[in-house]
Amino acid sequence: MAIINPDNAPIALRPPSTVMKLARMGSMHQTRLSFMRVLLRRLATEQWPIERTRWQMDKTGVGVGVYTATGPDRTYSLVVFSNDLDPSKRSDRVIAEEWDATFTLVDGIPDQAHIDRLQKNVPKQEAGRISDSELSLSRANRSVRLFNYVRAELAKGVQPEASELDKVGYLMRTTAVYGSGKFGALDRRFIADREEFSSPFQCELLAVYMIRIFSVDIVEHLAQSDAPHTAVTLDTNLRRSLGIGNSTGLGMAPFIVNHPVLFNQWMLSREEALLRVRRVAEVDADKFDQFTSLLARQRSGLAYWLSEHPLQKKKIAALTKDLSSLVRKVQNPGSLNNINPWNDLYLWAEDHLSLEGQECLVTLLIEMYPELVDELAINMSADEDRYFKINGQMTIDQLRELITSHYQFALDTDFTQRSANARYWYASEEKLEPRLGERFEEPGAEREHPLAISRDVASAYHDLHGRDSTDPVAMFLLTHPQHRHVVRRVQQAARHPYSEIENNLIADDMLPIDLLRCKLSYFGAVKFDPRSDRWVRINMFQHAPLPNELIEHYDDTWVYPPALANV
Amino acid sequence: MSELSLGELDALVLKAYRGAGFSWGMAQEAGRAAAWLAARGLPAATLFANLLQQTDGVDAKSLTPDIQHRQWVKADTPCCPVVCGTVLSDLGLRHFQTDAMIQTDAMIAIGKLYSPAILLPFVAGCAIAERSHVTMLINNQPLAITATGGYDAKKCHTELVTPKTEVAILLSARHSAVDSPCLRRAAISAPEAELLEQLAHRTYVPATEQSRSSGAGAGLTDND
Structure with missing residues (x-):
């Protein structure tokens, strides 16, 4: 039975002409359908143990580490090659040739001969070759200032200040995570039928989740080497507050244009999720309380979202204002219709909030109804x-x-x-990477x-x-x-009505960061920090449960940091 | 010999085919056909290296079949199997089946093709889409393709990879199902890789001072 709103107009999907605009796409936030969220839900539900099975590091942090993640049917191993990088060689750009650490995700458990082969190739990244036993290839650099600070504090035997950690949010950032078929890796088509990889980018994000564990293990290892008698390990709450950073440039932008059918599935699933929530007929007081609490946590998260980019600063300022308006709106009883109140709130937002605010509301609405929306995640792949x-x-x-x-x-x-x-x-x-030229x-x-x-x-x-x-x-x-x-x-x-971006991708005022933000929001990234109009830094898995917490007491709302009292 | 993932072969052939002067849309078909062939154990890199070596610099029009003609390709000028393949794929095999042919096996007389095996993925695609059994005649040697796109890879192998081979396609013959292999990797020799890379290189833009300074991340420090 169709549920009708008070104006008797059926509540419909937002049309592509509304959704498929770069300005809106560049204001999208993660949702519970984002691929990181889908991955962690699976790891928690299926109780995947993740363990460090090898750690051969010298005092300077050079060596090999292996982390294994074991699911119901298969085991995957992240093999890490850790480096003592000359600071003059550290660059996030694709033109770099050496990194603080390099990684590959192995399909199974590698033996010594396998690791020896990888050691000759993985540290070289694009200049090396991996095989059909590997599913991803990636590298990461340290966030030097924070990494050195944490290392020094731990070596002294004290915990670093939480406020210092919050300013950056990660110890290392990845600068590329290659998957399907790249540089010799196994093509996605050969793993697409595995249950654990039914959603997009699951093996790449599994690798990133394990890289996050490594980023703390290596700083603890170096602190221990520096001061074996005084060093301590990082406090669990601080550890959880650290994600893994990422720097993304134009290389990622063409993906959503080159995969229109797949992109349609992502956009359509998100729109369908919103529609289902807007069609919820009645909402009880508990649900409103849940919304208010989520909103408070989202506002706390804003305090950690820092950017120097003038466009993003403006957007964050607008969002801050929008979230205050939202609080006032929902605190005022009677300001929303009794029937389909979320639809009423959404329509109000369209008239009163910035695009950042509107899309943030979409995220919060979707968040509250796992029973209505989580099943849509399986539609986000495409043949x-x-x-x-x-x-x-x-x-x-x-x-x-x-x-x-x-x-x-x-x-x-x-x-x-x-x-x-x-x-x-x-x-x-030079690097066979996508670029944008002036015609x-x-x-x-x-x-x-x-x-x-x-x-x-x-x-x-x-x-x-x-x-x-x-x-x-x-x-x-x-x-x-x-x-x-x-x-x-x-x-x-x-x-596939949501397959095309309804803007001119060669216009002089087109912002590539809008394409990047949209794609990264589907990954589940947060804290978008554009560094120019064509590259952006983000945070992944910040506040995510640690491996033991995935199994023991998984909190699916991890992405929203705990509410701060003073916000 | 080295090996590529199917995705790498697809991307390399796509760029090489584009670099050889064909359109992007045709190049997408070529890349996909290459991955299809390699997955079935056929020497895709060799087939495309041969095709592009022989057609490089040849006017695209002369590589396009005249489908109004009973025999698509003139005897002295072999045609591009990707171009022929897309015509078959776009229109469907039944489109070329006249009333008179329905009683007997309908035949599409194509004529000489460079690297005729490249036609196979397109014909197999038609067989699946039309749920028809099809026979490709390569130098009069029959290669049966089932309605599920399967074929006997051992048959006709030599003719399939011989350049400039006569090809015809028969509809409505009945075959039993055959299994074609499914491989994960594509073999490529150093000279083939070099030739395809050279053609692919024509799709790249050399860096200039301006492009370097306007590249993503240029001029900003990452070391923080």
């Missing part, structure tokens, strides 16, 4: 192969119709304007990658002009093969 084949029997008229109904945003853009055509995406010769200032635009979706759709639409409307699309593609990649997308969009 992309299934939608790859072009239907060449489709008529030109049908194709035109699809373009006008799904890509009006593209047809409305005037690409003869330099501002609309200002940039181009390309792969750099009218830099050479190389003829080597542009097919990410200018709106321009290319508009161009295909233009070339359809004058074709016989009953002609099959295949004949059009035979003479216009340059439109093949967008015709595939247009056909995919017909069944």
Whole structure:
């Protein structure tokens, strides 16, 4: 039975024209459907023990460590190669060649010969090769100031100040986590049918969760080496307050454009979750209390969210104000309808809150209803192969119709304007990484990658002009093969309404950090800290349960730090 | 010989095919076909290295079949199997089945192709989509493909990898199911890798002072 709101308008999914805008996507927060949350729920439910099974480190912290995570059917091992890095070589950029530590996730338990092989390759990262026994390849650098501070305090036998830890939030940050098929790793298609990897990026995030454990183990090891008689280990609460950082640049941005069917599943699941909560007919006092308490914890979290970037500072300020407005709104009894009150609150937010505030509310609403939304996590993978084949029997008229109904945003853009055509995406010769160039200032635009979706759709639409409307699309593609990649997308969009970003990805004012933020929110990242318009630092697994806590007393709301009394 | 993951082979062939002058959409088809072939134990890197070596610099139009003609490819100019494959895949095999053919085995006479095995993933895709049994005739040697896309990899192997081989496709023959292998890795020789990398290189943009200074993270310290 459909539940009807007081205005008698059925509560519907937010339309793609609302959701698929970069400004909104760049304001999204983690939800309980985020892949880190899904991973930890599984580890807790299935009681995965995670243990350090090998630790061969010298006094300078150089050596090998192995952590194993054992599920009901299989064991995975994170193999760590720890380094004593010359500070002059420390860089988070993809052009770095040496790191404080490098990692690979092994499918199973490695023996000595296996580790010896990895030792020759993993520390070299992109310049090495891994095999189909490995599932990920990654590296991390220390957050030097915090790492050295914690090391020195522990060596002295005292605990570091919590406030110092909070300023950074992690001891190490990863600068790349490669998965499926990269640098020789096993392709995802061969593990996609494993229950534990049914959601996206689970093996990569399992590796990151174990890297977080290593980041504390290594600082304790070095403190112990520095002062064997006085050193102490890190307090459990402080340990839990540390996540693992990450620095992400343009390399990640094209993913959500290059995987439209998969991206649709992510967006649709989140939208469906919101819809289910907006359709909840009645809400009792306990639920309102739960919301108020979550809101308080979210506000506490804001105190830890620091950024120097002017755009992000402004957004955090708006969010701070928004959360206060939300508190006032829910504290005022009678300000919400008795029927579908969350819908009422959501609609109020659309009119009164910034995009940061609106999307934060979406996160909080979804959070309260695991019984309604958690099952949606299984829809967040996709069989992309299934939608790859072009239907060449489709008529030109049908194709035109699809373009006008799904890509009006593209047809409305005037690409003869330099501002609309200002940039181009390309792969750099130096590191084979995605980059963004200035079309009218830099050479190389003829080597542009097919990410200018709106321009290319508009161009295909233009070339359809004058074709016989009953002609099959295949004949059009035979003479216009340059439109093949967008015709595939247009056909995919017909069944996947949340697959396309409804902005021009080559416009002069496009912000790549919006693409990064959106993708990272699906991973479950927090504390987005843009360092320019094209790279961002984040925190992962901050406040997450420690391995023993996953098994003993898992708290699924770990991502919201405990409420501070004075906020 | 070294080995690649299927994803790496897909990406390498995609870039090489694009670097050879084909469109991005066609290059996506080529990369995917390469991974399909490698997973079934066929020498995908060799097939694409041969194809692209022979077609590099050739006008794309002459590599495109004339599908209005009874024989798609003119005798003296072999055609690109990816281009032919996408036409078959886009329109479906039944599209080419005339009324007269329904009584007998319908045949699509394609003609000479470079690296004809590359046509196989496209034909197998059609067989699955149309739930039809199909036979590929390669130099008149039959290769049966079932409605589930299976085929006997041991058969026709030599002809499949021989360049410039005559190909035709028969519909509606009946076959029993065959298992094709499923491999995780693709073999590639050093010269093949070099050739494909060279072509792929044409899709990269060399760095300039400006691109370095506007790259993500440029000019900011990470050492904190």
